[in-house]
Every structure is written in C-alpha cells, then in structure tokens.
Amino acid sequence: MTGTLRRSRQLSAVTGWALPGWSAGPQAGDDLFAAAVDAGYEGIQVFLPDQAAAARDAGLRHVSAISPARSGAEAEALLGMWAGGGAESLTMHLGTGFETRDEALALVESVLKASDRHGVPVLVETHRATLFQDPARTLELLATFPELRFTADLSHWYTGVELVYGDLDAKLAALQPVFERCRMVHGRISDPGCIQVVVADDDRSTHVEHFRAMWASVLAGAAASGELDVLPFVVELLPASSGYARTVDRGQGPEEEVDRWTQADVLWRIFDALEVPA
Numbered sequence: 001m002t003g004t005l006r007r008s009r010q011l012s013a014v015t016g017w018a019l020p021g022w023s024a025g026p027q028a029g030d031d032l033f034a035a036a037v038d039a040g041y042e043g044i045q046v047f048l049p050d051q052a053a054a055a056r057d058a059g060l061r062h063v064s065a066i067s068p069a070r071s072g073a074e075a076e077a078l079l080g081m082w083a084g085g086g087a088e089s090l091t092m093h094l095g096t097g098f099e100t101r102d103e104a105l106a107l108v109e110s111v112l113k114a115s116d117r118h119g120v121p122v123l124v125e126t127h128r129a130t131l132f133q134d135p136a137r138t139l140e141l142l143a144t145f146p147e148l149r150f151t152a153d154l155s156h157w158y159t160g161v162e163l164v165y166g167d168l169d170a171k172l173a174a175l176q177p178v179f180e181r182c183r184m185v186h187g188r189i190s191d192p193g194c195i196q197v198v199v200a201d202d203d204r205s206t207h208v209e210h211f212r213a214m215w216a217s218v219l220a221g222a223a224a225s226g227e228l229d230v231l232p233f234v235v236e237l238l239p240a241s242s243g244y245a246r247t248v249d250r251g252q253g254p255e256e257e258v259d260r261w262t263q264a265d266v267l268w269r270i271f272d273a274l275e276v277p278a
Contacts, residue, residue: 005223005231009268010043010062011036012186012236013051015260019239025261033058039261045234049086062232064184066125066151068093072110075122083118090115091123091151091184095131104131108145123151123184128160135161135175142177152182153236154214155190164192164210172214179214180221183228187235187267196237196244198258201269212274219276233271235264 016032019025026035033055036044043062044055052063065087069075075092082090095107108131115122124132132138132150135157142148157163163171191197191207199208222231237260238244247254 004229005219006229007219007272008043008062008230008232009041009272010045010064010232010234011039011041011264012045012066012234013047014239014242015235015237015264017239018241019261020256020259023259023261025259031058033060036060039265043232043234045091045236046087049081052086062230063087064089064091064232064234066091066093068130069111070094070096072107072114075107075111076114079114079118079120079122082120087120089121089123089184091125093127093130094124097129097131097133099131104137104141105144107131108141108148112145112147121149121183123149125151125153125186126156126178127153128156133160135163135171135178138178139174142181146181148181150178150182151184151186151234152179152214152218153186153188154211155186155188155195158207158210158214159190159192159195162192164207168210172217176217176221179217180225182218182222184232184234185215185218185271187233187264187271188237189267189270194246196246198246198263199266199270201266203270208270212270215271216274216276219274223276233268235267237264237267 016026026032037059044060045064045066046052046055047067055063065082067078069078069092099107111122126132188196189199189208189211240247240256246257248257
C-alpha cells in the first residue's frame with residue numbers, strides 16, 4: 001500500500017437484497033446491518049437517512065449514501081436531505097447522458113455549488129445512463145471542473161462502452177486523471193458483455209486482470225492525492241431482478257448463479273491483495 005492510505009471493507013445495501021434462500025447471507029426479515037457487522041464490514045452505503053441512523057446504531061463505523069439526481073433541482077433536494085452529517089459522502093448518478101454541452105456544464109456547476117452549500121461531499125459515479133456514462137465526456141468535464149470527485153464503478157465503462165474494443169492501454173492511460181480523483185470504489189467485476197460476473201480468488205481471466213489494473217490505478221491515485229486516509233471499497237452486487245446477477249436453471253427454474261453474499265468476500269480479497277504501482 002502506498003503512503004498511509006487504508007482500504008476499508010464496505011457493503012452496498014443492495015448486495016443483501018433478495019438473496020436466495022440458500023445464501024449464507026441475511027434473509028427477508030433479518031437485520032442487514034447487524035449481518036454486515038457480523039460479517040466484518042465496517043461501513044455500508046444506503047439510500048435514506050433513517051437507514052443511515054439504523055446502520056450506525058448497529059455498529060457500522062462508516063455510512064455513505066447513494067441516489068440518482070437527473071436534474072439540478074433533484075440534486076439540490078438530495079443534498080438538503082443529507083445535510084447534517086447523516087452520510088460521509090453522497091454517490092450521485094447525475095443526469096441522463098442526453099445533456100448538451102452547455103446543459104452538462106451548468107448541471108455540474110450547480111451540483112458542486114450545492115455540495116459546498118450543504119456541506120455534503122458529492123462523488124459522481126461512472127454509471128451508465130448518466131452524464132458520466134462516457135469516459136471521453138467525463139474527461140472533458142473534468143478539464144473544466146478538476147474539483148470533481150468520483151465513485152469508480154468501472155463495470156459501467158468496461159461493459160457499457162466496451163472499453164476493451166480498441167487500444168485499452170491507451171484508454172487507461174488517458175483515464176488517469178479520473179482514477180486519480182476516485183474517492184470510492186464500487187466492488188463489481190464485469191466482462192465485455194455482462195455487467196456482473198462470477199469470479200474466484202485465483203481468477204486470472206483477462207477481464208479480472210483488467211479490473212485488478214484499474215483498481216490499482218485508483219488506489220495509487222487516492223494515495224498520492226493526500227486527500228484521504230481511507231478508501232472505501234463498497235461491494236455492490238445487484239440481484240437478478242435488477243438485470244445484473246446472471247441466472248441458471250438447476251432443475252427448479254431460474255435462480256441466481258452464485259451467492260452474492262460470499263461472492264462479495266471474493267471481491268474484497270482481490271482488492272485487498274492488490275499491490276499498488278509506485
């Protein structure tokens with residue numbers, strides 16, 4: 001690990017949603033936050049302030065928020081809701097991706113000003129169907145607003161714009177300014193055709209190696225920035241009902257391919273074992 005940056009094992013609340021009955025994780029009616037504490041997580045990402053309060057009461061040290069904001073007005077309302085310290089940061093799915101250049105600039109400027117006004121750090125997510133779905137446009141916006149900070153959900157770029165189609169090394173080199181400004185990682189691995197795939201600890205598939213390299217770049221950038229002591233790795237594995245988890249038929253009809261609760265452990269171990277380039 002470079003410098004004093006510590007990696008923090010955290011969970012997105014959606015990872016515990018709608019787990020199969022055979023999962024090792026919490027079932028319907030169980031306390032997700034207590035289960036997260038028992039599993040060794042030190043933080044969680046939630047959607048509402050009452051969830052944040054319950055998570056802290058359960059003993060989770062770090063709580064962050066996440067929500068979409070398609071307009072400046074929606075962003076203003078969200079930031080007002082989270083003002084007062086309920087979350088350490090707000091990961092935002094900002095915009096729709098259909099904004100003109102002028103609309104995009106105005107939207108980002110308004111959100112940054114609202115973030116300062118409400119005292120809530122905003123991390124815009126690299127997410128499909130948002131203003132930051134396109135890596136090239138993200139770099140253009142970053143050139144105007146170098147104060148932007150990101151939640152890196154790199155599956156949306158790796159799969160959504162088929163990042164490997166072309167010169168991947170050149171693309172990753174160009175994206176270093178983004179990697180250097182990531183202050184959270186969403187833990188999910190994809191391949192060029194599927195947004196959420198099953199991986200193993202010793203998996204050396206090409207797409208897994210690409211994620212190792214991208215995550216290492218984020219770690220190196222965060223450490224070099226001097227802006228934070230802790231980098232949250234928030235495992236975010238969505239259920240099949242969201243169109244993310246793949247399904248198989250084992251004779252009882254379609255069911256999720258893998259236990260997302262234990263798959264989350266694998267992703268954390270991959271991230272925690274990374275060596276950061278000098």
